[in-house]
Amino acid sequence: MPRELVSIKGTREGLVILLDSTREFEDIKLHLKRKMESSRGFFRGARFAVYGQAITGRQRSELENICRQYGLIPSPEISWPLEKKVEQIKTVLPGEPARLVQGTLRSGQEIRHQGNVVIIGNIHPGARVVATGSVIIMGCCRGTVQAGAEGNTAATITALKLQAACLSIAGITASPAAIPRSSLFPITARLKGGRIIFDSYRHKAIYPAF
Template identity: 45%
Template sequence: MNEAVSIKGTRHGLLILVDQERDFEEIKQNLYKKMEAARGFFKGARFAFYHEPVENEQRRALEEICLQYGLIHQPEIKTKIQNTAVSLSSNHNQPANQLSPAPQNCAANCDTLLVKRSLRSGQQIEYPGHVVVLGDVHAGAQVVAYGNVLVMGCLRGVVHAGANGNANARVVAHRLAPAQLRIGTSIACSPAYEQNQANYPEIAYLSEDGQIIVESYNSSRPAGRPT
């Protein structure tokens, strides 16, 4: 089922998708809850609505919620995004949380989204390219990318690299301890991650048989540790 409101991060800014089939009060409350959960995280970000309400009064009410949390309304973002590979379809019947198709060679040719802060529980990033987080990804947070994911701090949340099926994607973190790790169509949920005390960067990638392998990054150690 589609969410009443879904927020997508793109290189142009934030795109806020609104399910027009939902009751407006439900849409408004859902947007408010998302802004409150990400309080301070979106401050200063540019945003535009996709499939916003037709009535001016309703549009203004949604804009006001975003402005209260420090966002900057720039409607022209939608026009720019419509010409790029973004995480939506022109057919709004596609689930809002489903990433649209992209080239399989994304690991080499995708754009990169730079997140200049840590991600707290409840916060989510979805991007049709690479994602770099200059901080931690706390438990309860989620990062989904077509390409690689690089976390400069501790990764404890959920991460999915190569979300478009790209088996060449990588996940790198200073401390790799995710609740769930996915690359392409492979998935690993290992309690061993919680015991990972490695004080050096690690990289996760897929072996030829589709197994997720984790090993130290920039190390001469010959073998990785399977998840």
């Protein structure tokens, strides 16, 4: 049985819109519009997230805008089993369980996990990681990282090279200008006094994020 271009699933958190990303993007857009039109008003006010393999950030925004026209509310924190073609294995680190992702995340790819995440690779601009725990990047982070996504103020973000486009912990976002991008040593971002600060492992310096 052929896979449906666009399917809508209901979860406790909201709606999940699943895409068959092997099909042409224009066909996916048209099919989504038809689904929204055929159920006009039914989904109004519902929270939703879009999932599909290899869709870009721009394409995701286009699909979200279509749904907005019918009264839906984008909520990227809604979780769903990932369909990304990124090699993933589970492991247990001393003290706490974590999800280990081996491979670089490219634009449009996304990792969501209830707990800690360790990435052995880089995070490119346009890629996103959302975790309820801490995030460790064994590489260069130039994408979006959200740690402590459900309000865990003890969560941290650590990267060998931190050049994140957007970085937040427990809903508090750091100004991109405050991130110490020129550091030659690993940086950890954490919350202190209601703001994000950055610790350099080499010099134990603290960079405040205003």
